[in-house]
Amino acid sequence: xxxxxxxxxxxxxxxxxxxxxxxxxxxxxxxxxxxxxxxxxxxxxxxxxxxxxxxxxxxxxxxxxxxxxxxxxxxxxxxxxxxxxxxxxxxxxxxxxxxxxxxxxxxxxxxxxxxxxxxxxxxxxxxxxxxxxxxxxxxxxxxxxxxxxxxxxxxxxxxxxxxxxxxxxxxxxxxxxxxxxxxxxxxxxxxxxxxxxxxxxxxxxxxxxxxxxxxxxxxxxxxxxxxxxxxxxxxxxxxxxxxxxxxxxxxxxxxxxxxxxxxxxxxxxxxxxxxxxxxxxxxxxxxxxxxxxxxxxxxxxxxxxxxxxxx
Amino acid sequence: xxxxxxxxxxxxxxxxxxxxxxxxxxxxxxxxxxxxxxxxxxxxxxxxxxxxxxxxxxxxxxxxxxxxxxxxxxxxxxxxxxxxxxxxxxxxxxxxxxxxxxxxxxxxxxxxxxxxxxxxxxxxxxxxxxxxxxxxxxxxxxxxxxxxxxxxxxxxxxxxxxxxxxxxxxxxxxxxxxxxxxxxxxxxxxxxxxxxxxxxxxxxxxxxxxxxxxxxxxxxxxxxxxxxxxxxxxxxxxxxxxxxxxxxxxxxxxxxxxxxxxxxxxxxxxxxxxxxxx
Numbered sequence: 001x002x003x004x005x006x007x008x009x010x011x012x013x014x015x016x017x018x019x020x021x022x023x024x025x026x027x028x029x030x031x032x033x034x035x036x037x038x039x040x041x042x043x044x045x046x047x048x049x050x051x052x053x054x055x056x057x058x059x060x061x062x063x064x065x066x067x068x069x070x071x072x073x074x075x076x077x078x079x080x081x082x083x084x085x086x087x088x089x090x091x092x093x094x095x096x097x098x099x100x101x102x103x104x105x106x107x108x109x110x111x112x113x114x115x116x117x118x119x120x121x122x123x124x125x126x127x128x129x130x131x132x133x134x135x136x137x138x139x140x141x142x143x144x145x146x147x148x149x150x151x152x153x154x155x156x157x158x159x160x161x162x163x164x165x166x167x168x169x170x171x172x173x174x175x176x177x178x179x180x181x182x183x184x185x186x187x188x189x190x191x192x193x194x195x196x197x198x199x200x201x202x203x204x205x206x207x208x209x210x211x212x213x214x215x216x217x218x219x220x221x222x223x224x225x226x227x228x229x230x231x232x233x234x235x236x237x238x239x240x241x242x243x244x245x246x247x248x249x250x251x252x253x254x255x256x257x258x259x260x261x262x263x264x265x266x267x268x269x270x271x272x273x274x275x276x277x278x279x280x281x282x283x284x285x286x287x288x289x290x291x292x293x294x295x296x297x298x299x300x301x302x303x304x305x306x307x308x309x310x311x
Numbered sequence: 312x313x314x315x316x317x318x319x320x321x322x323x324x325x326x327x328x329x330x331x332x333x334x335x336x337x338x339x340x341x342x343x344x345x346x347x348x349x350x351x352x353x354x355x356x357x358x359x360x361x362x363x364x365x366x367x368x369x370x371x372x373x374x375x376x377x378x379x380x381x382x383x384x385x386x387x388x389x390x391x392x393x394x395x396x397x398x399x400x401x402x403x404x405x406x407x408x409x410x411x412x413x414x415x416x417x418x419x420x421x422x423x424x425x426x427x428x429x430x431x432x433x434x435x436x437x438x439x440x441x442x443x444x445x446x447x448x449x450x451x452x453x454x455x456x457x458x459x460x461x462x463x464x465x466x467x468x469x470x471x472x473x474x475x476x477x478x479x480x481x482x483x484x485x486x487x488x489x490x491x492x493x494x495x496x497x498x499x500x501x502x503x504x505x506x507x508x509x510x511x512x513x514x515x516x517x518x519x520x521x522x523x524x525x526x527x528x529x530x531x532x533x534x535x536x537x538x539x540x541x542x543x544x545x546x547x548x549x550x551x552x553x554x555x556x557x558x559x560x561x562x563x564x565x566x567x568x569x570x571x572x573x574x575x576x577x578x579x580x581x582x583x584x585x586x587x588x589x
Contacts, residue, residue, distance in 0.1 A: 004402045007474050009484030019395040024411075027452035028418055031429035038432050108327055111320045124324070126563055131331045133555045135513055137532040138548045142334035144536065145341055145349055145545075152337060152352045186334065239420070247422030250515050250529075254536050264424050264516075271520060277432060284425045291422070 039282035060282035083266060083283075090263040091294055093177045094245035097184040101192040101241050102234065104185070109196035109233075110226065114205065132190050140183050140254040144170075147179050147255070176259035183251040188244050192237035199233025200226060235304040239295050246291055263287060335552055342545035349542040361546040368543065374531035377443060381518075381527060382511035384447045385454055389507045390500060392451065393458025398492075400459070401466045416460070418453035423516025426452055431521050441523035449517040454510050458503035465499035 004013045040056040048054065067082045080088075116124060131139065146153050147169040154166035170179045203226060211221045227234075245251075252262035267287065271280035340351045345358040365371060396415055400408060418426065430449035431441055439445070469492075477487050493500075515529040522530060535544045 004399070007471075007478070007484070008488060012484055012488060016395040016399050019392045020399050023392045023396065023452070023455055024414055026433075027430070027448055027455075028414065031426075031433035031452075034433040034436060035425070035429040104327070107320070107323055111324060115317065115320050122566060123563060126559055127328060128331070130555055130559050131335060133509065133559075134335060134548075134552055135529055135532065137515060137529050137536065138338065138551065139334070141532070141536050141544065141548065142338040145338055145351070146334055148350065150348075150352070151350055155352045186330075243420050243422065247424060247516065249424055249519065250533060253533070264422070267424055267428070268519075271428060277428075277435075280428055281432060284428050287422065288425055295420075 035281045036285055038278050039285050041278050043276040043278045060279045061286065063279055064283070064286060083263075086261045086266055087263045087287075087290065089177065089261070090246055091290070093175075093181055094184070094242050097181050097188070097245045098192075098238050098241045100181070100185045101189045102196075102238065104189055105193040105196055105237070106230075106234075109193055109200055109230075110222075112197050113200040113203075114208065128190060128193070136187055136248075137250050137254070139187050140251045143179070143183050143186060144254050147182070170255060170257045172257070172260065176257065179255040179257070180252045180260050180262065183255040184245045184248060187248070187251055188241045191240045191244060195233040195237040195240070196230055197233070199230045203229045231302065232304060235299065235302055238298065242295065242298075243291060335548075338545055339549035339552055341542055342549045344542065347541065349545050361542040364541070365543040365546045370526065371528075371531060371543075371547065374526040374528045377525055378512055378528040381443055381447055381450070382508045385450050385511040386504050386507045388447065389451045389455040389458050390504050392455040393503055393507075394462045394496065394500060396455065396459040397462035397466055400463060415456050419456050421453065423453075423514065424520060427517040427520030430517070441521055443522060443525045443527070445521035445523075446514075446518045446527070449521050450511050450514050453517075454507045457506050457510065458500075461503045461506070462496060462499045465496055469495050 004016070008016070039060055040058070041054060042057065042059060044051070044053055064083045065081045068079045069082050069085065071078050071080045071085050112121065112124065145151060149166055149168055153169070154163070157163040158166060167173060172178045207225055207229075208221060211225045216224065247264060248262070249264040249268060252260065252265055256262060256265075263283075264287075267280055267283045270276050270283060337351055338349075341349045342361055343357050343359075344351055344354055345356040345360065346353070400412060400415070403411070426449050430445055430452070434445055434448070435441070473491050474487050477491055482490070513529065514527075515533065518527050518530060519533075526534075532544060532547065535541075
């Protein structure tokens with residue numbers, strides 16, 4: 001701080017601090033505190049706000065555990081509250097999407113970092129970036145067109161005789177969430193690719209050659225040398241893709257059906273359809289809390305630190 | 312052995328590009344199909360109808376204007392905030408720095424819907440109704456973090472002795488910033504402005520909860536996709552994709568020209584070195 005005063009004078013330093021204070025207080029901290037506080041208040045008509053009914057309670061959070069419904073988990077019938085089911089499905093299918101993006105990205109990241117001629121690399125990266133610049137709404141919509149009942153995918157598959165009759169893809173084939181997972185993978189795969197590419201790139205090629213010279217099979221080189229080195233990139237890509245998937249509202253709204261509820265859609269219904277902002281706030285808070293837990297747990301399992309990810 | 316491996320890798324890369332681009336091509340192709348539903352199949356003949364309808368749609372134009380205005384406002388607010396935050400963070404160390412840094416980066420990982428909702432609730436308490444001004448503030452809360460990271464990276468290569476020298480030679484504080492600090496930061500500020508602009512155009516989650524009744528292009532696309540679907544949305548998609556392709560081509564051509572100049576310079580340097588040795 002002393003240093004700032006000396007270099008830029010009092011006026012400018014004050015301006016810097018004021019800008020940062022505005023950002024962190026008015027745009028980050030206070031809105032989140034308001035969210036937290038509002039989540040404990042009941043949803044009341046305007047005239048009753050501040051009245052005798054306006055007291056703190058856990059009612060909004062209790063709604064999360066209401067409405068038990070039968071739920072089929074891998075063939076077992078269990079009773080679970082509807083919101084819990086939606087939340088767990090969101091987490092589970094976000095993880096599936098994260099895993100698929102990893103499986104798609106790893107070979108490609110290795111190829112870009114260690115196999116391709118350095119000269120053609122910028123062109124290839126630009127080609128990969130182009131779809132990223134096309135709006136997410138349109139990327140989801142593209143798959144809507146492909147997967148729709150009278151769409152090209154069904155036409156091709158029945159045309160070549162793989163299918164007897166068209167399938168309703170959006171209703172799901174394996175699970176209700178098939179179309180959503182397809183859309184999530186397509187939308188976020190590049191957020192996995194680039195961090196992994198970055199971390200493999202920093203690996204010294206000599207280490208790969210040494211492992212080959214010492215007689216390691218190609219998969220041993222990957223398992224023992226390249227994967228461990230790429231771990232921070234994999235972790236950071238996974239956190240990115242998981243949070244983007246779990247937080248996505250566009251993809252499940254465009255590609256989902258009635259049997260594929262996403263937790264963001266539940267929050268959206270409370271906020272915009274019921275106009276019950278207090279319950280919406282409670283669900284939002286639960287949502288960040290549980291997502292943070294999932295991410296922290298994943299980092300603990302894979303033994304990576306937050307500072308590795310922020311690279 | 313390496314030949315087969317490289318062939319397989321190239322094949323995989325090609326298939327991956329196909330996977331990325333084919334859906335976009337199918338979506339674009341449907342813009343020309345004379346079918347009331349957006350699809351390439353069944354093909355009912357070529358038409359420009361959907362482009363004409365799109366260009367006649369006033370709501371689309373208002374949304375387009377709103378998107379641009381919001382993005383410009385986000386750039387104007389987020390770039391100074393991000394730059395100030397980077398300068399501040401760069402001048403402190405220890406625990407305070409770690410805590411501030413964590414606080415600044417956290418909004419990037421925060422789900423957009425939650426940012427939108429918390430912004431809406433906070434300003435509503437201050438009796439400020441929802442609208443695009445709140446969308447701007449909500450978007451700035453995480454976009455400023457991207458700018459901060461870019462400027463902070465650029466500050467690592469900054470030689471602060473230059474500022475000392477300027478001060479010793481009698482420059483005012485304002486002159487130090489304008490003549491020494493800012494010129495060094497320009498590339499990062501430019502990149503930050505570009506990222507802020509595109510992030511804002513892309514944004515859906517924050518905007519949806521804060522917009523009130525105004526539309527932006529992503530919200531417009533979303534409502535079109537969900538409700539009365541007509542291929543006008545494909546026409547819009549195709550135009551946006553083509554715009555991206557044109558921009559990418561210009562970028563690539565400029566990069567290649569630049570690389571050529573550098574290669575020529577290097578060759579000249581080598582020739583000069585060879586001559587000296589003679």
